[in-house]
Amino acid sequence: MEPTSFVVFLSSVLFVIGALGVLLRRNALMIFMSIELMLNAANLAFVAFAQRWAQLAGQVFVFFVMTVAAAEVAVGLALIVTIFRTKRSTSVDELAQLRG
Amino acid sequence: MTDWIVLGLLGVLSVASALGLLLSRNAIYAALFLVLNFVIGAVIYLVLNAPFLAVVQISVYAGAIMVLFIFVIMLLGAERLTPAENPPGLNYQRPLALILGVLALGLAAYVLLTRQASAAPVAQSVDASPTAVGLQLFRNYVFPFEVVALLLLAAMVGAVVLTRKTE
């Protein structure tokens, strides 16, 4: 086993834990945090490969991912706050009006 | 050898903090676990020859994003999470999610154990100092850089508009 393979495996484990958090949690904020964990796991994989192939491109990409994650968090939290104002609850199960 | 010990330890700590995030009943505790996870991630970056990213991780992710999260949690008063009833229609959510999770983990283990890594020689370590990353950003990736800047502007405007009080 190579160090890179181990780090990539670690990244996938973190990713699955983040996914389980998205699927099992009801609180919108918890779900959001789990999403951040997933993004972070992806970043980890990028950096591992950047080191393996000695390319800086992987690191630059991680930089961009972080920026986008920041923007996304800002807007997402603003949305959650707005919804909370009307619904008085952060449970995503209450946002089920688009049912068929 | 030492590499393996360090990486192994960091991996265990990282997974532990992620599990802490998953299983906390208190949102603040969950956020703090996530901060811990980010810090450990930064350390792993250092080990993997990405010093610039390690610092950015701490300052942006742990420093800004998580602070924002904690602010919102405290604003909404959501720290105590009461487990409510599952509405009908979501009865199979938990078992199915757990099954899928186990499946995904199994897949990852399978890949790890059966696939051979590439046999190409490890290249020379590249210069990963902030200067080098900066040069990459402003030379080869200047267009995405500008676009992302615009994206941040849009997000900023969006956040302000969304949270305005309607008169």
Next chain:
Amino acid sequence: MTLLIVSPILFPLLGMLINALFGQRMRERVVGWVASFAVIAAFAASVVLFVQLSQSHGEPLRLTLAPWITAGALNVAWGFLVDPLSAVMMLIVTGVGALIHIYSIGYMHGDPRFARYFVYLNLFVAAMLVLVMADNFLVLFVGWELVGLCSYLLIGFWFQDVKNAAAGRKAFVVNRIGDVGFVLGMLLIFATFGTLDFETVFAQVKVRGESLAAVASLITLLLFIGATGKSAQIPLFVWLPDAMAGPTPVSALIHAATMVTAGVYMMSRAHVLFELAPTTQALIALVGTITALVAGSSALRQVDIKKVLAYSTVSQLGFMVAAAGLGAYVAALFHLLTHAFFKALLFLGAGSVIHAMHAAHGDVDPQDMRAMGGLAKRMPFTFLTFVIGGLALAGLPPLAGFFSKDEVLLAAFADNPLVFVLLGITAAFTALYVGRQIVLVFLGEPRSANAAHAHESPAIMTMPLAVLALLTLAGGAINLPGGGWLHHWLEPVLHEAAKPLNVGLALVFTLIALGALALAWVWYRDAQRARLEVESALGRFLLSAWHIDAVYHATVLRAFYTLSTICSQLIDIGLIDAAVNAVGRSARAAADQLRAAQSGFVRNYGLLMFLGVIVLVVYFVVVR
């Protein structure tokens, strides 16, 4: 010259147009006289053409108005032919037609659709003239169909009573069945001769002669089927008694004098074809005879004054058809002519009686003879003319009917003993039902309030009666036995040999007629007999015309209704609708099932996405 030849058709069309466009706004008298003058003008034109024809010794006048169909080998034009045969028919149609138009002015007085009636009547005259003046089979067929249409419109003229509408429909449908035969015959003619033009076809027959015998049998059979529909022979006669639902002048014109004779005319016109097919001719003679017998016997038990005359018409048409089947076309046409006179007379007289019985006293059926009686004293003129017509129908000399019927019987005596005997029996029946009718309607005492208060009809109705009575009295002179005027007139067209007078035969039948009339007087003096006789088994059998209608109902109609029900209930509703509905229902059901996937819960969607991702990863890792 063109205008003259076409004018008998144009005048009634013009009258029809005027009445159709302006009839609602004109007074009754104006509408009626416009229509009548149109037909009178047509009659005048026919007379002029007749005179021209006689001066040229029967050389026909031809006119081709315009081409109609030019499609490959088929060339049909709007062509007209005025020859001795068509001239006779034209005079009958316009002459009797004019009288009936005038009569209708009085009969239909007060009807809310007065103008519409005269529109239809004028259209009928125009169509009938097209039929008799056509110079090819297709134009003849146009007239044939148009008179059928007018018949339908006029029978169902008082359609507010659904029985009348049903009678009109029955007439049209039964005619249609015959028309199928006619059309098939036309197709076969075209296939054999390459044209539908009369003169061309008949010339070809003369040239090709015997080689055509087989196909001629088929052609003539098909044409005859058309004739049975139009001229009310077995098996397609059932529409004519029902057609009495229409106004009585309509019955007189269409169902006695003109339209029903179209079949006989058509057979006379195409006689060269029929002469090539002796089997068909034998069949025609037989059908005509049996029809005469069945209808004649049915008339013996009818209680409706018009139904007696209806069955009588069918019976007399049987005589004409039988004569045509025997090759005695002159006899058939002579009987057609005299029958037009006295049957129209009888119908108009019956109309006069019905008109009188309609007075608002009592509520009996004004057409039921059991409620009549004693009308001779109250309606003397009608009585007189009716008796003249009736005696002509019975065949008493010197009335016109005697001469024409005698010619038919003479032809039968010479050629076909069976036909002769059956026709003879029918002649006896004829006299019997005539006597019965006269006694029940006019003699004895009135048997209802309506009859007691009856009075004579106005002059506008009695004048045509007078004219027709005169024609009936004098009509025999048109074709005296042993080769009369009509025989010579039709010589260029029919080329028949005249038969000498058989005094013995004439005497025998006159005596039979007199005897039957006397018997009728003895039997029906006591009107009780008329009421009782319809209740016996024989009475019911004859009243319903040998139950033929019932047989049709039980077989053909029942089968048709079953088929119709199968198609509509089983196939249309059960199969096709069900299939279409099932498609809709299954789409709805499928949608209901699929809708469950849209639960609205974000976490569900997340689960499905994660599942999708895993599937993809498995594919890329394990399978590839």
